[in-house]
Amino acid sequence: MYQSKAWGFASPDSDYDVRFIYVRNKEDYLKLNKNRDVIEWRLDDVLDINGWDIQKALRLLYKSNPTLIEWSMSPMVYKTTPQWEKISGIISQYFLEKTGVYHYLSMAKGNYREYLKTDEVKLKKYFYVIRPILACKWILDKKTAPPMLFSELMNECLDDELKPEINRLLEIKKQTSELGKGKRIDVINDYIEKELAEIEKKADIIENKYNDWEILNKIFLEILEQ
Template sequence: MTEITKIIDEKLNEIEEKEKVKILHAVESGSRAWGFASPDSDYDVRFIYVRKMEDYLRLKEERDVIEWQLDETLDINGWDLKKALQHFHKSNATLFEWSNSPIVYRTTKEWQDIYRTASDYFSIKSAMYHYYGTANGNFLEYLQEDEVKYKKYFYVIRPLLACRYIKEKAAPPPVLFEELMKLELPDEIRCEIQKLLAVKVNTPEAGKGQRIDILNHYIEKELSTYKENVNLMADDRKAEWDVLNELFLRMLRLEA
């Protein structure tokens, strides 16, 4: 166990004790989970927790998030199980990423059961819409000037590759960027991305450079394609709640 993972484990124990919750699953999210962290990237720890059954029956409801720490090194926050299941029903793409993060700080058998059930709620259209929206928003906000932050290219390219994966595989995309890079790409685009990645992982978060026009043109073309794809897709979300309701009650009984 490294020093930082030891600190994170201590923080998770502290949360359980002080908040009187059980952490079901805790992972790294963001650039470290994606595989392209900068030397000064912080640690984005995300977790799902459950309270005792009686806590869900109080007239005064508890908050459904725990925001534990935010500083230059650690960003730690978590979602209540009820909130997580509600977002699985919506096919929340970020929640699917937490569920499939390659860096797991803590997990439980209960969480494996939860994800096995909730994964049936994955929606192709909802996920595609999320990643298209993320790529489009970041492209318009961060990649229009002559000089741009290196990391912002990956905040656009990664979700575009996720769209490609979803379209081809009809499944949640891999979290690791290197797995997404196994998809077919034009040689010149792959070369530019790999060169930029080598610079990015050795440059501080604020590092900037000249806009890369060949990548911008590629991005614009891909955004147009996926906007059209999403608009033509039928809504494939599951409407029923019974399975998730039963799952939630089952988990609460285990904590009773």
């Protein structure tokens, strides 16, 4: 499970974002023509299903892809396998701080610029800016991948003076189908602008690191032989 339900701030009518990794027949990986490596299926307005081929997933893990890492950390798991448990057991080794910070920083900046700079804003968009900011702060402080749950990020990384306002919005969002529009909340906007500037400065000086293919190649071949 992914997005708002896994993050812990779903509305009553939030859809179900189901994510999975799949493996094709061994022969498919030996063909000259490349197969599509994504399965996308939206059953209705409630169920959104998206899967990645194992080869794509492992290549993205090598690059410390934050989306794949979030999938692996979801608190809501419908089904797992021994093969996936082996992969999830090494994911933390492939987390790169710089990649993670720049991913969440870009997300926060983009959502803030697009949704929260006018006098009237979509209030739910505050969560889509605050969460990636807190994820950046977590990475910079703890040097690990941030947790999925917004409540955990908020408890660890959000300034105490902002918590009552964020909790107020959070309770409204959980209880109503649509948070709706409202006046821009200046105290939150000021916090966002301050944090974005500070995170950008810190991100620039994170040491570049690189992952190794050996473990991933071994896991991939083992999976194909099963």
